[in-house]
Amino acid sequence: MAMAGLARCRRGTRAASRVIAFALLVSSGGLLASGCRDEKPAAPLQSLRPEPLPSLASSTEPRGDGGARDAGAAVAMAPVYGEPLPEAAVRLQLEGERVRVGGEAFEPSKPGDAKRLAERVKGREVLVVPDADTFLAQTSELLEVLRDAAKRTWLAHPDAPVAYPVVLRDEEGFRAWLAEVAPGKLRIIQRADGFELSTSVGKLPGPDANGPSVPVREGRQDLATLRHGLGLLAGRFKTSEDICLVPSFGTEVAQAARALGAVYTAPGEPLFETLCLVFPTPPRRGGEDAGAKPGPTPSE
Numbered sequence: 001m002a003m004a005g006l007a008r009c010r011r012g013t014r015a016a017s018r019v020i021a022f023a024l025l026v027s028s029g030g031l032l033a034s035g036c037r038d039e040k041p042a043a044p045l046q047s048l049r050p051e052p053l054p055s056l057a058s059s060t061e062p063r064g065d066g067g068a069r070d071a072g073a074a075v076a077m078a079p080v081y082g083e084p085l086p087e088a089a090v091r092l093q094l095e096g097e098r099v100r101v102g103g104e105a106f107e108p109s110k111p112g113d114a115k116r117l118a119e120r121v122k123g124r125e126v127l128v129v130p131d132a133d134t135f136l137a138q139t140s141e142l143l144e145v146l147r148d149a150a151k152r153t154w155l156a157h158p159d160a161p162v163a164y165p166v167v168l169r170d171e172e173g174f175r176a177w178l179a180e181v182a183p184g185k186l187r188i189i190q191r192a193d194g195f196e197l198s199t200s201v202g203k204l205p206g207p208d209a210n211g212p213s214v215p216v217r218e219g220r221q222d223l224a225t226l227r228h229g230l231g232l233l234a235g236r237f238k239t240s241e242d243i244c245l246v247p248s249f250g251t252e253v254a255q256a257a258r259a260l261g262a263v264y265t266a267p268g269e270p271l272f273e274t275l276c277l278v279f280p281t282p283p284r285r286g287g288e289d290a291g292a293k294p295g296p297t298p299s300e
Contacts, residue, residue, distance in 0.1 A: 053236060054204065054235070055205040056205060056207065056214065056232070076222075076224040076225075078224040080157060080159060080162060081268075081269070082160070082162025082164055082267070083154075083162060083164065083268055084163075085162065085163050086127055086163065089124070089127040090120065091129060092121075092128050093129045093131070094128065094129065094131050094134040094142075095134070096134050097109055101120060108144075114141060119149075121145070122149045124150060125151050125154065126146055126154065127154045127155075127156055128142075128146070128156065129156045130155070130158055130252070130254040130256075132252065134252065135249070135251065136252075136253055139253060140280045140282040143168050144279075147170070153166055153168055154166070155253075155260065155277065158254040158257055162267075164263075166260070166275050166277040167275065168277055168279060169279070170279055170282075171281045174246070182240070183200065183237055183239055184233075184237035185240075186199055186240055186242075186243040186272070187243065187244045188226070188230075188243065188244070188245045188246065189246050190245060190246065190251055190255070190259055191212060191248055193215060193216055194206075194212035195213060195221070196212040196213050197230070199236075204232065204233060221258060223258065223259070223261065227263075230243075230271050231265065234271040241272060242275070243263065243272040243274075243275060244276035245275065245276065245277050245278065247278070256277065
């Protein structure tokens with residue numbers, strides 16, 4: 001009798017264990033199901049695409065006074081803005097491949113002159129004053145000296161008493177900047193047919209899909225529309241703090257300075273904190289050009 005009672009007790013215990021295990025399983029499944037129901041569905045892949053760029057391809061464009069004009073109208077005169085001229089800066093007057101500092105002339109393509117000029121500007125602020133005829137390609141050795149020796153380089157506007165502080169980058173430095181992980185990577189590509197505004201997600205569309213963002217009008221740079229386009233980019237890339245001007249190397253330095261003025265919307269108020277000027281890498285001395293690299297293109 002005792003053995004029969006013990007067997008019944010064991011069977012009852014096992015049955016109770018199975019009931020408890022089943023209840024726990026049901027409860028756990030309910031919690032998992034509840035957790036699955038609370039999960040939000042994954043965002044569609046389309047939502048991960050970058051926001052599209054604004055466009056300059058419209059029938060009306062800004063006037064110099066802030067109004068609008070028809071796209072076929074004459075080029076609007078854009079007011080010139082910038083920073084006050086740096087009073088304590090060493091003044092360098094461009095004269096083709098030569099540069100004049102006070103009454104002394106230097107030809108930076110000559111190693112001896114480059115060394116003397118570097119000693120003259122070492123640790124100093126420098127104001128580069130362009131003439132009408134000096135091309136960017138003629139200044140590569142000069143800008144290399146200033147990049148390496150000067151404390152800060154300013155580029156004077158040829159038509160107004162303002163100047164622009166610039167970070168100087170040769171082609172290799174420009175490529176390194178492009179490779180940095182940062183939003184925007186905004187560039188003004190200055191070409192003979194106009195300005196192309198390039199970003200990390202493509203170029204700002206202009207009136208012609210196959211042409212520059214801001215085409216030349218009547219043989220003149222359209223700085224009012226360039227300023228408008230840069231404002232659109234500043235609104236699209238709100239965290240971008242720098243922008244690079246990449247002139248074709250056959251561009252006059254004075255024209256590059258005028259283009260920099262479009263970055264400003266008022267005296268002392270640039271759209272971007274840092275302005276970069278890209279210059280051609282000087283050929284290696286001794287007649288070897290192996291170290292020189294091809295110039296940046298609008299696609300970069």
